[in-house]
Every structure is written in structure tokens, then in C-alpha cells.
Ligand code: SF4
């Protein structure tokens with residue numbers, strides 16, 4: 001069964017393209033004000049594009065597919081064909097959609113901008129000028145609305161605008177009328193920024209955009225030159241993506257996630273579904289390091305952050321690590337937007353956590369002990385614990401991300417922090433260490449967050465390992481909706497009727513299936529790759545997986561941390577992280 | 593053949609036959625709408641095993657119990673066989689998504705073997721927004 005985030009962005013490609021269509025349509029406002037009849041011609045051209053696209057998509061996918069991208073193509077093309085006979089406009093639409101888009105595989109798979117392709121073909125037959133727009137105040141709404149679209153591919157956009165403006169400046173023609181008439185913002189904000197055909201490499205984008213602008217304005221103010229220059233830029237972008245793929249530059253700073261309101265404020269009372277036993281607290285002073293370690297092992301303490309590994313084994317690995325400096329990092333980040341139980345523990349069990357830390361420090365002599373959390377206010381831990389506040393971004397709680405930030409140690413691929421002398425434990429694991437060592441209590445219970453996604457509320461619940469998930473839901477939030485379980489809101493699966501609490505179950509939720517519409521219309525926005533903490537080209541690898549090319553995707557698949565960010569942001573509603581996880585499991589079982 | 597209404601879905605369980613991973617968005621919206629209305633839904637697909645976001649049962653023996661009402665979304669050519677199978681397993685009422693799924697022959701078969709049958713999109717009963725409008729024009733009582 002698939003794993004997926006239970007929340008996802010509200011935006012989709014269709015939303016984005018609909019706004020873009022509206023923005024591009026507004027460039028016709030001066031004409032429509034002067035001659036309302038011209039609206040009809042515009043509507044007819046857009047309708048022709050929609051019909052053609054729907055038909056081709058129906059043939060390709062055997063079902064109706066949203067054709068709003070074709071409407072955008074028609075809107076971009078319209079200024080070039082409005083002065084031509086109607087049949088030329090229809091020819092342009094056919095060239096744009098068939099030659100520019102569908103022969104490459106459809107939306108998002110095309111190398112060349114469809115509208116620029118059509119403009120180039122039409123300019124071979126008709127002398128088309130570059131002064132396509134009537135300078136007028138009526139252009140203002142279009143300019144304002146199209147400007148934000150430069151953010152889709154800022155570097156080519158800025159490059160093109162700068163290139164055109166610079167060429168006009170050096171030829172003495174730079175003024176507001178020229179900027180409007182030549183549609184500099186039109187080309188720079190909504191045409192060259194087409195994410196499927198423009199590189200996201202900053203240097204190539206800036207340079208390519210600038211060259212496109214300069215060549216067009218300096219040598220010849222014709223649409224043929226501009227469309228050809230854009231097509232060459234598209235070809236260069238394709239080559240850059242193939243040979244010097246760089247979907248993200250610089251340090252990854254995580255993403256901000258929006259969880260349903262109300263979830264973060266957990267009910268103050270913890271619901272305890274476990275049987276309470278009688279335990280006597282033993283002071284740490286009466287126990288030696290070996291006895292502490294033995295109690296941790298004997299009571300089966302495991303990593304409660306989601307990994308479920310044996311804590312005793314982890315401590316032993318740290319002890320055996322051939323490193324001079326040893327670190328203890330306590331992870332209280334809880335960066336998943338749905339989890340609240342670690343926060344509850346830090347607020348309500350500080351004494352026990354402090355004793356747990358002390359017990360660990362008696363086993364290993366750590367140079368530095370840190371506790372990381374999103375909010376450190378109100379935490380009163382002993383001075384030897386360095387409390388570090390981290391940004392509320394996702395997935396900052398992932399070991400790989402914070403270890404290198406806190407220590408100077410670079411954990412090589414194939415190794416883990418424990419092998420480098422760094423003991424990373426979740427807050428709840430430290431609490432379990434306290435119980436195992438001081439109360440001699442088995443680690444057979446755990447705290448978890450139970451979410452009610454229908455009324456948007458959360459509870460902290462203590463449960464016994466092996467308890468049926470559906471029963472817990474019934475006892476805490478009541479039977480409603482479907483039951484999901486997993487590491488958090490960002491990594492969940494629909495729970496089977498008989499599924500029980502395991503070592504890795506951090507979160508339980510009652511709610512509805514998230515809408516992954518698995519649209520075929522990926523526009524190549526690149527958000528999935530930009531948000532990937534592992535620096536994976538997610539779109540490309542998801543495609544390889546979809547085509548069964550597991551070997552080609554293997555390296556990326558094994559690097560995937562299953563954080564779910566790519567599924568959360570995907571504007572085509574594709575569960576990309578689910579694909580990666582399936583492929584990872586397939587790779588692992590192949591290796592066994 | 594009767595018009596669908598909430599009364600058609602007696603009991604609080606529905607068997608969803610033909611839950612497909614290819615029509616993910618459609619199937620999950622029906623699943624969500626039924627669940628929202630308090631029904632326990634058992635999705636079933638006897639062809640595909642993987643790619644689902646929920647537990648999908650492959651055959652009747654896997655099902656923890658067989659509900660009395662089934663919603664069928666299979667290809668027309670498979671509908672008659674499915675009706676017989678559903679009857680054998682104790683299903684009493686079947687809702688077919690549309691007349692492409694259940695032609696007159698299939699509906700006649702239902703009548704012959706004593707299965708109450710209806711044709712219509714369940715979203716007319718369980719959905720909101722545009723689906724209510726659809727229900728209004730189709731004369732479906734919600
Ligand atoms: S590919 Fe893996 S690591 Fe990258 S965003 Fe998706 S789930 Fe996270």
C-alpha cells in the first residue's frame with residue numbers, strides 16, 4: 001500500500017495556469033476597449049486551441065484532460081496573429097499544439113515553447129513585427145498580474161528583460177513607450193519563464209535570457225528573430241538539464257508546511273491507555289556505566305523517533321567509534337507538522353528527561369550534549385545541556401540535516417552518525433532510557449500523537465506496543481473517517497483493520513483520503529526537486545520509476561529520506577515520495 | 593429499477609467493486625464521500641494488487657465481511673459475471689455507476705436473480721456542491 005503525506009498544497013497546475021491565462025488575456029485590454037468585437041476573435045482562437053488539445057489528449061490518455069495550458073498558448077500567440085487572417089491563426093494553433101507540444105509527449109514534456117514555435121513558423125510566411133502591443137494605461141493590469149510569474153524562472157526572465165532593455169539603451173530607443181510596445185515584460189515574465197522549456201540553472205538562465213533579449217533588440221526588431229532566439233534558448237536549456245543538471249543551488253533550508261489549524265495545539269491532558277504498574281525509582285548514583293547500559297539493553301529501549309533501532313546497540317557503536325570527540329544530540333525537533341507528543345514530553349517530563357541524559361552521559365563521555373527543538377522557551381535543563389533552537393522548517397528533524405549543522409562532522413554516505421561518535425536520540429527515547437534505567441521498566445509502551453483531521457484537533461496518547469490502531473482511534477477521537485498511521489502527517493498510510501502499534505508508529509490519524517489526482521499535466525515547475533532535502537532530481541527519477549527503469553533511478557532512490565516533501569508540493573498532485581519508497585523497497589529486496 | 597436514494601444503502605457498509613488506481617481521483621472522492629456519510633467502505637479490485645492508497649481486497653475470501661450493498665464500477669463486459677459473483681456471496685443491492693457499466697441485459701439479470709439494482713453516480717447521494725445540482729436534475733432524493 002502507498003505511503004503519502006496526509007496534507008498537500010492547495011495549489012495545482014490548473015490553478016496556476018488559469019491565473020496565467022487571465023494575466024495574459026489582459027494584454028488585449030487596450031484592443032477590447034477600442035473594439036469590443038475583437039473579443040470574439042480572441043474567444044474563437046482560444047476555443048479552437050481548447051478543442052484541439054482536448055481531442056489530442058483524449059486520443060493519448062483515453063479520457064478527458066484539462067486543457068487550460070492550451071488556452072495559455074492561444075493567449076500568448078494571439079498578439080502575433082490578431083492582424084492575420086483567421087485561417088493563419090488556426091494554423092498557428094495547430095503548429096503550437098502539435099509541433100510545439102504534442103509530438104514531444106504533451107504538457108511539460110516539450111522542449112520548445114509552443115507559442116514561440118508557432119510564432120516562428122508564422123513569421124516565415126508573414127512579415128511579423130515585434131511591436132505587438134498598443135502602449136496604453138490599459139496594459140497596467142496585465143503588467144501587474146504577469147509580473148509575479150517571473151518567479152517561476154526568475155533568471156531567464158530577468159536576463160531577457162535586462163537584455164532587451166540594454167539593447168534599447170545602447171541604440172538610444174529606451175523609453176516607456178518602447179518597453180510597452182515591445183512587450184518586454186510580456187516576454188520576460190510569461191513567455192521565457194515557461195518552466196518546461198526554460199532552465200532553472202541560474203547562470204545558464206541569466207546568460208541565455210540576456211543573450212535572447214540583446215540579439216532580438218540589437219540586430220533586428222522582428223518577431224522571427226525573437227521566436228528563433230527563444231527556441232534556441234529552449235534547446236540550450238534542454239542541453240543544460242541533460243548534461244549539467246542543477247535543480248537546486250546552495251544550502252537546503254527546508255520548507256514551511258501548513259498543517260490544518262488546531263492540530264498544533266494539543267489537548268493539555270495526555271490520554272494514558274496503558275496499564276500502570278508499580279515501579280520504585282533507583283538513583284543513578286547506585287548504578288555503574290555497565291549496569292546502566294545493561295538495563296537499557298535488557299528493557300529493550302529503541303529509537304522512538306521513527307527508526308526503531310536498538311538504543312543499546314547504538315550506544316555501543318558510539319563507544320567503539322574511533323573518534324576523539326563524542327557528541328550527544330537529543331532531537332526534540334518534531335518537524336512533522338502533525339506531531340505534538342515530543343513537545344508535550346519536553347513540557348511535562350523535564351525531570352525524567354534530565355535524568356535520562358545524565359544516565360547516557362555516565363555511559364559515554366560526551367564532549368558536547370545538545371538538545372534541539374523548534375521552541376526552547378520554558379525549557380529548564382542543566383547547564384551541560386546546550387539547548388539549540390532550530391527553524392520551524394521541514395524536514396529539519398532529519399538526522400542528516402542537523403548533524404552537520406551542529407558538529408563539524410561530515411557523515412559519509414553509507415555510514416551513520418553513531419559510527420562517527422555521534423549519539424542522536426529522540427526526546428522520547430531519552431525518556432524511555434530514564435524508565436529503563438531508574439524504574440527498570442520495559443520499553444513496551446510509547447507516546448504518540450492521535451489526530452482528528454476532520455475536526456482538526458490532536459491528542460497525546462500513551463499506548464502499549466501491539467495495541468490495535470482502530471481501537472486506539474475509537475478510544476481517543478471516536479470512529480470517524482479512515483484510519484491512517486505512520487511516522488507523521490508527512491509519511492502515512494491507510495491502516496489495515498488488524499494493524500497494531502509498532503516501534504515506528506509515531507502518529508495515528510482519523511480523516512479522509514488526501515487527493516492525489518496523479519495528473520498527467522506535470523508542467524515541469526521543478527518544485528519537487530527544489531524542496532528535496534537529498535538534492536534529488538525528483539521529477540526525472542519518478543519518470544524513470546514509472547517507466548520501470550529502476551536501475552537508472554537506484555542511486556537517487558537509495559538516497560531518498562522518504563520525507564514526503566515532493567508529494568506535498570507537487571502541483572500535478574502526484575505522490576512522488578510514494579513512488580520513491582516503493583522503488584527503494586524493490587531495490588532493497590533485489591539486493592537481498 | 594428504482595431511483596437511488598440514501599435508503600438504497602441500507603446498513604452502514606458498502607462494497608466498492610472495481611476500485612481502480614488508474615482513476616485514483618474519482619475513486620478516492622467516492623470513497624471519501626461515502627466515508628464522510630458514515631459508511632464503512634470495502635474497496636475491491638481483483639486485477640491489480642499494488643498502487644493503491646487504501647487497503648484494496650482482491651477477492652471475497654479476503655474480505656472481513658461481505659456487505660449487503662455493492663457499488664459497481666467495472667467495464668460493461670465484466671458486469672454480468674460480477675453480478676453473479678456478488679449474488680453468490682450474499683450481496684442484495686447493487687448500484688451501477690452508469691448505463692455503460694450495466695446495460696439492459698445486466699439489469700434484467702439482476703431482476704431475475706432477485707437483486708435490487710439501481711444506476712447512477714453515488715456522488716449524487718453523498719457528494720456536495722455540483723453533485724447536489726446533478727442530483728436535483730436527475731430527480732434523486734438525498
Ligand atoms: S525524493 Fe525523497 S528525500 Fe526527496 S523530497 Fe521526495 S521523499 Fe523527500
Ligand code: SF4
Pocket residue numbers: 013521522523524525526527528529539569570571572573574
Ligand atoms: S512532478 Fe515536480 S515538476 Fe512536475 S508538477 Fe510535480 S512538482 Fe512540478
